[in-house]
Amino acid sequence: MAKGMFVDTSICTGCKACQVACKEWNALEPEPSHFKGDPFKGGIAINFTGDSYDNTGSLSATDWRRVRFIEQFSDSREGGRWLFMSDSCKHCNDAGCLNACPVSAIVRRADTGNVFVQQEVCIGCKYCIPACPFGVISFNEKTKTVHKCTLCDDRIHNGLGTACAKACPTGSILFGDTGDLRKKADARLAQLKTLGQAKANIYGYNEAGGLNVFYLLLDKPSVYGQPENPVVPQRRLLLSTGFTAVGAVITGLAALFAFRERGARANAEVKQ
């Protein structure tokens, strides 16, 4: 039974408990200090994102969770809302990173469906990084391998939920069987629609073969920095190789044409 997470962004408060829990459980390195030098002695701020309360800027090898903050104001700035989304690896059923890995270091657990990197196999070629349509997987300069969320592979195989879901104080992040989670998501979506959230939608039922970590969003996916139509790059393999093969044939024909024998006498020679 595939395990996953349902992230209901409508009840997220942006507290970042999930970010902290993730860092602690997975022993990820802390962020560098916000100040270079002592801030009381003229130290300067160096790594504030300048983007609302976002403190990671992107998912990375040491930030497997990132709470996004989206400030939406009307032009007159009279009306406004603040959207939050706790973003992470979506554990795609058709995962670009897994497809791209040349050494099969990235694998899917057959029982729980989560995608993770076998650290002792990864060669650090970085090809999985551009292959992820969501910009999740990243290179760690210290270990010289790639890292990303494992869906707490160690916890979920020992009867525990993921660390982020455990820490979430509002129940915005739910861990469980994806089938059950989908029922909850559908019910919550229907509820929100009746409450007038016309733009509410669920992100992740069909994207990239279905996402095991899916979201209830209050606005378009692109507002939350998610691709509207994520394409698993490897689905273009046949077209791309086919076209390249045609290109090879054309180049070959150009060679045959350029190096052809001129005149009938020469043609006779070729036929020999």
Place this chain on the structure above:
Amino acid sequence: MSPESQAPGWEWYYIAMYFFVGGTAAGAYFIGSLLEFVGAEKHREISKVAYYVAFPLALLCPIFLIGDLGQPTRFFNLFTTVNWLSPVSFGSWALLIFGGMSFLSFVDNLIADGKLKFAPFSNLYNRIPRKLYAIVGSVAGFFIAGYTGVLLNLTARPFWAATDPLLGTLFIASGASSGAAAIALVMAIRKMASGEAFEQLENFDRLVMFLELLLIVGIVLVAGQFAAPLVSGAYALMFWGGAVLLGVLVPLGLNWYGSRSGMSASTLVLITAILVLLGGALLRISIVQAGNT
């Protein structure tokens, strides 16, 4: 296409240079083996030079590739599995085959030229029909020249994804042109750059440069707004000035106009070949880096 995707952060002096060196080796090799397949006696010199050029260049490829790995000592993991969805995986296997083929051709030529005496090799080598080597060799050459473009196309980076499926063919045309230039350069240095066969080589280079130009226009058109980093961003000068102007337009102009100028033929060949090689390198660097940053 996903603006959210992350850049791999490959070093240009490893990956982009591998694309160039591998493409040139592959281009030279498939010219050599195609000529062995269909060429006449007068093409023998060209195909010999092609084999002499291809193997040393092929030998550099793994150095670039392993150099860029985070865990270089684990490179052998590539050869414990085959992933048909990953160009990095099947490309590694293809490079292994290509390296083997170019090595065999290289040694065969050394023996034929009397620079090496090792009868058992010749006995084994000649037991297999030469046409078979030529077919496998050309296919391997085209494959190495083209898969690097497919590799870039099969990502979620906006520019690389938007140019799908043209990069493979562009890199084949560019590899063919820089391969021909590498052969011409060696022939010019060894004062062999004349005769009907050599003119045919220049003809071929001209043809593939036209093809390259067509494909460059093609990728700029299909990429649309996503071509910005290449056509107007940080790599615009390298791309337009280096890859397109110096690498294709000037050599084409020199080819067309040069014969009427006072310049001696051998200087002309030398300059053209160097420009084409430089342009090939700048083309790979600008295209790889435009999606890599």
